[in-house]
Amino acid sequence: MGERKATVAAEVGLHARPAATFVQTAMKAPMDISVAKVTGGQRVNGKSILQIMALDVRQGETIVITAEGEGAEEVLDQLASIASTP
Known part of the structure; x- marks a missing residue:
């Protein structure tokens, strides 16, 4: 199982557009x-x-993203990049 940690950088956290x-x-x-x-x-x-927004992830908090299967590493890299983009 692949895993990435990312610190959320967006001012609004992991809400709305992010x-x-x-x-x-x-x-x-x-x-x-x-x-x-x-x-x-x-x-x-x-x-x-709805579930992502219900986590109430705010700017500066760290999340763990997990995925398993073919291509998981690339997807995890993309998702971690989105989460850590201001």
Whole structure:
């Protein structure tokens, strides 16, 4: 199982536009993707905008993104980049 940690850099956290971009990218992947805060670690579906927004990830918080399967490393790199883009 692949895993990436990313510190959320967007001023609004992982909400609104950053969350939509994250989910759109995750939806293109054939595998399951999960996201959790490093602190308080409830895992949610990375392809669900409602679940991502319900995590209430704020600027400066770190998330863990996991995926398993062919192409997971590339997808994880893309998602970590989205999360860490201001």
